Amino acid sequence: MQKLLTITFFLLTSAVGFADTYQIDTKGSHAFVQFKIKHLGFSWLYGRFDKFDGQFVYDEADPSKSSIEMTVQTGSVNSNHTARDKHLRSDDYLNVDINPTATFKSKSFTETENGHGTVTGDLTLNGVTKEISLDVAFVGGGKDPWGGFRRGYEASTELTLTDFNIKKAAEGQTVELIISVEGIKQ
């Protein structure tokens, strides 16, 4: 019995030990939720969400057990144009009074090589939940100069705006989401 307990204890702690939780470094602003969308088909317009938070779990022993959760404050949309941002917050686009947050909760992560991979999960945007996949590029990880341990990724995907009931979106109009995160190991 004693032995069984010890083994169970070791299994549990080792599992916890490998699956590290990383807090996304929004405090030091080493994380960005950005988008780009075509303007009239002539140029790329870049924008971002200034307020969000989240955390991810990375399991070195079994990367498929890794996961991420993020919450974005949709009212913090910033495209460097006051009047446009006001319009983006309105019910023509993000409807931030009714849907103040957008969330992403991963369901699976497939690591390919060099830490890169694909993450699949549920994105809730404008009150609509839809499963999406993002290409994940591992940027780097290791000890930081101040005694912590960090890992960073950049993920991107393309969304069709009408899938999320964006009222003023043209049929088939897409937006590219680029999410850059640095996590601090807890």
Added chain:
Amino acid sequence: MEKYTLTTRILHWITATSVLVLFFSGWYMVQLDYYSPWYTRLPEWHIFLGVVLIFLWTIVIIRIFTHPSKDFSMSYKPWERFLAKWVKSLFYIMVITMLISGYLLTTADGDGYLLFGTIHLPAVSHFSSHQIDTLGNIHQYTSYALMIFVVLHVLGTLKHQLIDNDHTLNRML
């Protein structure tokens, strides 16, 4: 029959027209399609007319004190006088609210607004997105309230013209 002074009458009809044009242009421009040629043009004219009305309304307000119009109200019933006084005061307040919120919205990014590429409207302050949305709601809902008062104002005039058969409308013509 004694009329209002010519200046009062001119100011009344110009500002009345401006308020109506501003309401309908504002109501229409927010529904315009992005690809409409008026998408950028109409808001610019709306802002221009708003700025013109700021000047005219300043004159109107100053004249309340310097040139108080002759009081014709003694010929009316007490409840009519009471209603007229409050509707009129609220009119002044709502137009001021519309002009201030409109100006602040136009210059909300803190950099001012360049009208027609030449006229610089200086910014009063830089507002947060939450404040901008609040200003937007104030601008939108005050405009609806103002239009309800315009309708009441016109109905009152029609009552005096068609039912009471007095000179209320003619004094302003």
